[in-house]
Amino acid sequence: MGERSDIPAAFAERIAEQLKSLPHLQKSGAPSAAGFSVTEADLELLLELENDSETIRQARFSAPETAPEAAILEVLCSYAIGAPVRELTDHGLIFALQRLRDPDVRAPVKGILTPRNAGACFAGPLKLMAALRREADVRFGRHSDTNFFDRPYSEAWKKLDKAGKRDLVLPHIESFRKAHKIAGDAFELAEIDQYDRLFLVFSDEVPVWDKPAMLMELERWLRQKTGERIELFTEVVKDANRIRRL
Template identity: 65%
Template sequence: MSSRADIPEAFARPIADRLGHLAHAGTAPASDAPSIIVEADGMSLTLTLENASETVAQAHFSAPPEAPESAVLDLLCAHALGAPVREVVEHGLVFALQALRDPDAPAPVAGIVTPRNAGACFAIPLRLVAAVRREAEARFGRHADTNFFDRPYSDAWKKLDKAGKRDLLLPHIARFKADNGISDSAFELVEIDQYDRLFLVFTDEIAVWDKPVLLMKMERWLREQTGERIELFTEVVKDANRIRRL
């Protein structure tokens, strides 16, 4: 088990925040439903399956509440709900890493950050996920095709028209600007397309090299605030007088 001292600066604050409101800690309720239960180094992960399918209906973990691994496993469980076990194995810890990484802190390592090089707090979760993979392959077989799982938007989002989606998003965007010292005129939401992708137009106030980091930071913020899988893109504007607006 890792300690608070082992946590890289990039994860310290988000992990501390998550440890304050763990949602999936504890044992799974008694049930006749099939489940996958794995253990490693005194910690455990339980995925309760929906009937005989590979879809996760409930997810719980057991670990010391003050351990950094608890924050990682809690987010892994959150990603697992409604997803196939394969998705949990392939992308669950990537989701946890992204959710726990502070975009304003230095990267823990040079190059691409993955659960394998992000820090000691991912070591035991990696062993648990590896055990889940072995159990799932023994039970369901090994998948030969590509994983195309994509978590859908909520029913509430789907019922909104374009104007309703815009009204839902704009207050969050305004809060993001205020919290980050960005003027209201720095960028504008100009389009929500048929695939629910959000397109922004930036003014010269935001430097070109700052846009990618800002987009990722705001995309994460909007996902946290709305619970939806928001995707942000930059609109290419050739004529500023003909910007499409919602």
């Protein structure tokens, strides 16, 4: 594939950075992990499973080391470990797209950005996921139910009390404010509940229509910075003025 000039600007910087570190790349001549593989052109994905289950224990890929597809498959392999094959085919490329996209750069298309319209560099990985889905149907049978997989929090997170969890996420919340030039009083972390859900309170200065997008961007930011499956919600706060509540 060589160097490519068709990488959308929204992915160029992060793809270039990811190409500097490809720990899941299957080196030429190295023995393949026990399991199975799927191929598409010069791309290959190798998966090792936990015993006879669908859970992925290890993932490797083969691709030209300077190609943008190598960066995409590296992120895909990182996401794969600990997840069932079905989760990888359902959401792996969406995760890779979010991880490799620079939110400060205009998206390559109008509307909802997906792996199908994100650029030519996603075409090969998409075909690879289609091949994996066909292989999984043969090996495990076609699923007819809904995919409810939810990646658990890490053991390190689980050992923290609420104060420790706040101490972990607050610096990343502050870095999000600074990176996006958001006022310090625009929102605050109000609570981390017993289910580890994070609740934010927005000030009246933040327009209602801006809150959902800001919430999603912050959630994506926190997941990337912490490596945890952070979930954000808005806390509904009643007006403190009794007369206005009447």
